[in-house]
Amino acid sequence: MVDKVYRRLNDQVEKSGYHLNPDVEFTKDLVRGLLANEQRYGYWSCPCRLSANNLEEDLDIVCPCYYRDPDLNDYGACYCALYVSDEVIRGERRVESIPERRPPKAQRDAERAEEKKRAEMMESMEFTEKLSKPVWRCKVCGYLCAMDEPPGVCPICKARKERFEHFM
Amino acid sequence: MDVSTLDKEKGNHISGIDRGKVVMYGLSTCVWCNKTKKLLTDLGVDFDFIYVDKLEGEEENQAVDEVRRFNPSTSFPTTVINGEKAIVGFKEREIREALGF
Numbered sequence: 001m002v003d004k005v006y007r008r009l010n011d012q013v014e015k016s017g018y019h020l021n022p023d024v025e026f027t028k029d030l031v032r033g034l035l036a037n038e039q040r041y042g043y044w045s046c047p048c049r050l051s052a053n054n055l056e057e058d059l060d061i062v063c064p065c066y067y068r069d070p071d072l073n074d075y076g077a078c079y080c081a082l083y084v085s086d087e088v089i090r091g092e093r094r095v096e097s098i099p100e101r102r103p104p105k106a107q108r109d110a111e112r113a114e115e116k117k118r119a120e121m122m123e124s125m126e127f128t129e130k131l132s133k134p135v136w137r138c139k140v141c142g143y144l145c146a147m148d149e150p151p152g153v154c155p156i157c158k159a160r161k162e163r164f165e166h167f168m
Numbered sequence: 169m170d171v172s173t174l175d176k177e178k179g180n181h182i183s184g185i186d187r188g189k190v191v192m193y194g195l196s197t198c199v200w201c202n203k204t205k206k207l208l209t210d211l212g213v214d215f216d217f218i219y220v221d222k223l224e225g226e227e228e229n230q231a232v233d234e235v236r237r238f239n240p241s242t243s244f245p246t247t248v249i250n251g252e253k254a255i256v257g258f259k260e261r262e263i264r265e266a267l268g269f
Binding site for chain 1: 195197232241242244
């Protein structure tokens with residue numbers, strides 16, 4: 001099971017231009033963690049973060065998380081080190097335990113409330129009506145598309161519909 | 169938190185050389201946490217570990233509060249030494265030094 005999921009994930013990740021950690025045993029341990037979390041919570045909660053057992057609260061840490069790309073840029077690896085940068089693949093940078101970028105719970109709760117307000121405001125704002133279509137942003141990889149609704153799956157990083165925000 | 173009251177899969181005491189009170193808060197699925205636990209085991213020090221993801225309800229809240237006191241971002245692993253110094257993440261050199269190796 002772990003081998004199969006690992007291979008499938010690796011194929012998909014390489015196709016979209018990302019890389020899994022080349023330390024295969026390390027990476028398979030993380031895949032085991034993701035599968036355990038799928039069993040426990042019903043989604044791929046980051047194996048290195050404490051899940052709230054609530055998808056809405058954990059949407060930012062469903063793998064791949066919202067913090068992956070900035071961490072790849074700054075540290076060459078995501079927080080759990082499932083994903084690594086080109087530099088790491090080329091052997092120019094070493095993977096190590098990195099600081100947590102995810103804000104503390106109180107701040108996340110405040111930001112979610114703020115975002116909800118913003119989304120409601122956008123619905124009613126006039127400039128949205130001047131665009132022929134609303135623009136949706138994938139919060140995992142930044143992909144933008146102008147459609148009546150966000151796509152079911154991000155064509156770039158395969159993140160699901162619920163991880164898109166109404167961007168403009 | 170007294171680990172002797174927990175089921176062994178949730179947390180346990182590992183006997184070894186006394187280098188003070190060492191408590192590692194981790195997640196059972198986290199590779200960095202398990203590397204930290206292995207380092208402490210290999211060093212042979214006396215320590216407690218707590219897998220916070222295995223806890224529920226009051227026990228989980230208590231453990232999260234303990235971690236937050238030392239590490240406001242409540243990330244794992246957090247290794248607390250003598251209730252005063254906390255090492256956040258798998259920081260091998262820092263952990264070795266703090267324990268006198």
